Amino acid sequence: MGKACPILLSRVHIDKEIQKATLRALNSGHYILGKESQAFEEEFADYIGTKYAILTGSGTAALWLTLISLEVKAHDEIIVPSLTAFPTIEPILTIGANPVFVDITDTYTIDPSKIEEKISPKTKGIIPVHLYGHPANMNEIKNIARRHNLFILEDCCQAHGARFENKRVGSIGIAGCFSFYPSKNLTVCGDGGIVTTNNKSLSKTLRMLRDHGRSSKYTHSILGFNERFNEIQAAIGRVNLKKLDSYNEHRRQVALWYRKFLSGLPLELPQEKSWAYHVYHMFVIRFKERDKLKLFIESKNIGTGIHYPIPCHLQPAISAKSRPINLALTEEYCKEILSLPIYPMLTKKQTTHICNAINFFLHRQSEEKKAAKDHDLP
Numbered sequence: 001m002g003k004a005c006p007i008l009l010s011r012v013h014i015d016k017e018i019q020k021a022t023l024r025a026l027n028s029g030h031y032i033l034g035k036e037s038q039a040f041e042e043e044f045a046d047y048i049g050t051k052y053a054i055l056t057g058s059g060t061a062a063l064w065l066t067l068i069s070l071e072v073k074a075h076d077e078i079i080v081p082s083l084t085a086f087p088t089i090e091p092i093l094t095i096g097a098n099p100v101f102v103d104i105t106d107t108y109t110i111d112p113s114k115i116e117e118k119i120s121p122k123t124k125g126i127i128p129v130h131l132y133g134h135p136a137n138m139n140e141i142k143n144i145a146r147r148h149n150l151f152i153l154e155d156c157c158q159a160h161g162a163r164f165e166n167k168r169v170g171s172i173g174i175a176g177c178f179s180f181y182p183s184k185n186l187t188v189c190g191d192g193g194i195v196t197t198n199n200k201s202l203s204k205t206l207r208m209l210r211d212h213g214r215s216s217k218y219t220h221s222i223l224g225f226n227e228r229f230n231e232i233q234a235a236i237g238r239v240n241l242k243k244l245d246s247y248n249e250h251r252r253q254v255a256l257w258y259r260k261f262l263s264g265l266p267l268e269l270p271q272e273k274s275w276a277y278h279v280y281h282m283f284v285i286r287f288k289e290r291d292k293l294k295l296f297i298e299s300k301n302i303g304t305g306i307h308y309p310i311p312c313h314l315q316p317a318i319s320a321k322s323r324p325i326n327l328a329l330t331e332e333y334c335k336e337i338l339s340l341p342i343y344p345m346l347t348k349k350q351t352t353h354i355c356n357a358i359n360f361f362l363h364r365q366s367e368e369k370k371a372a373k374d375h376d377l378p
């Protein structure tokens with residue numbers, strides 16, 4: 001266990017096929033929303049199981065433009081979990097609407113049993129987040145949405161390829177939003193996002209919004225933005241999309257190794273419900289003395305992360321404006337969660353090395369506690 005082999009928290013895989021695709025796009029003479037982007041949209045929609053997919057500048061832009069297309073307005077309310085990346089709620093706030101936070105379950109996704117008590121006449125929709133690659137409990141969420149006439153916008157930014165029962169996330173709500181940020185299960189080696197939907201009119205509005213509101217070259221039918229996509233990244237995305245299933249299978253294999261080597265230790269390992277196909281964007285454990293464990297693991301040159309140390313409702317950007325709320329599990333988990341390295345190229349040897357470090361720390365800690373107890377004995 002030395003300094004010689006740093007293990008990163010996540011890593012982008014670049015190979016000859018990616019390099020070739022990059023050069024192909026570079027030499028094509030078309031750089032924005034051309035043939036590569038169109039093919040990527042079609043292939044992605046086909047993969048998720050929706051009729052349409054619309055590329056955007058980022059996952060945040062995907063959420064933002066979709067909320068605008070769904071006619072969310074100032075003072076509307078949107079139900080969301082608070083344990084998520086801040087960009088889940090940024091677009092809600094940008095529009096002037098209000099996020100209404102709901103606690104989570106042991107899968108780290110929104111707790112459906114706590115949604116209905118938060119619904120008011122101002123509620124327009126629910127954004128479940130398939131956090132860390134585990135789908136939210138979509139059947140229960142769908143039932144609630146149907147009863148109260150709310151839309152479901154899935155935040156799939158961490159869950160490319162994850163399934164709820166036999167359906168890929170992104171094909172269950174009115175729309176699904178994905179991010180291609182470099183650490184994601186599917187990346188384009190830069191920023192990027194995509195919206196999936198079966199709704200034709202939504203897809204048309206999204207296409208206009210991302211390109212200055214254009215309905216044709218010189219006609220701006222609505223006010224829009226520049227949230228377009230470039231050809232080089234689309235070409236990279238197409239290569240990575242072909243490999244997504246095998247990459248996800250490898251992530252699941254790493255998760256199995258973690259489960260095997262960490263079982264029986266005083267740690268909480270991630271849940272995978274019977275209805276879920278988890279794609280392990282993150283492998284998140286829980287431990288009461290998380291910060292000490294994190295420091296120790298990092299001293300062994302192993303990357304870790306905390307996703308997220310501060311829940312959205314306590315972020316300084318909004319906490320002053322929001323009323324105090326009780327999100328007990330969210331706040332408890334934020335103090336204990338720790339993300340371990342996981343990515344398609346992580347080997348069994350590296351995973352064993354990480355688990356050995358954790359084992360060593362826990363063993364040493366229990367010895368120290370035993371010695372302190374013995375010392376205190378009369």
Ligand SMILES: Cc1ncc(COP(=O)(O)O)c(C=O)c1O
Binds near residue numbers: 087
């Ligand atoms: C859950 C979630 N939502 C939204 C986003 C925003 O995506 P992007 O960084 O592509 O804007 C991210 C990315 O970090 C995310 O993890």
